[in-house]
Amino acid sequence: MKCRSRCRRRRPARGFSLLELMVVLVILGLLMGLVLPNYWARADQAKVQAAETQIKMLHNALQTYRLDVGSYPTTAQGLVALMEPPADVAEYWKGPYLSGEVPADPWHTPYRYQVPANNLQGLALYSLGDDKAVGGEGNAADVGFLPDTPAESS
Numbered sequence: 001m002k003c004r005s006r007c008r009r010r011r012p013a014r015g016f017s018l019l020e021l022m023v024v025l026v027i028l029g030l031l032m033g034l035v036l037p038n039y040w041a042r043a044d045q046a047k048v049q050a051a052e053t054q055i056k057m058l059h060n061a062l063q064t065y066r067l068d069v070g071s072y073p074t075t076a077q078g079l080v081a082l083m084e085p086p087a088d089v090a091e092y093w094k095g096p097y098l099s100g101e102v103p104a105d106p107w108h109t110p111y112r113y114q115v116p117a118n119n120l121q122g123l124a125l126y127s128l129g130d131d132k133a134v135g136g137e138g139n140a141a142d143v144g145f146l147p148d149t150p151a152e153s154s
Contacts, residue, residue: 044130044139047106051127054103055144058082058111059125061097068094072115072123079113105143107132117147 016024061082066072069089073081079102085093105111105127117124126144129136136142 047130048139048143050106051129051143054105055111055125055127058098058102059121059145062123062125065093065095065097068092073113075114079111111144114147117145119145119147121145 058079062072062079065082069092073079073086077086082095082097083102085095102111107127107130109128109132112124112126112128114124116122124145124147126142126146128134129140129142131140133140134142
């Protein structure tokens, strides 16, 4: 008597062993350790470039304001003067000079603005960078038209 139903050959189990899964996870971990630091460095560099671009846009808006009004907004009036006319220059103001609200820097802090400043532009317009403190190096360095800078480093 042949046993067809009970005596079938056992097929080897399909799937991965725990050891194989562990090897794959270790390899993925090593790859992530190599790739992610480069990715985060690029993201930080992109924030610096975004801040530089926004500062140029704000500087252009301030130049247009100056052409219309005859002077830059005071430090007290700040960058808000690009969106709302200050009372003392309302008759000359032809803004708003920005298409949206005054942006915050890529690190979610307001841009610093000061008039007058001892630099080529006559104004200070800058971000404190990633560390949100004066000074710094690399991605934490201040970005923009800094106050009290030598003429060649603006």
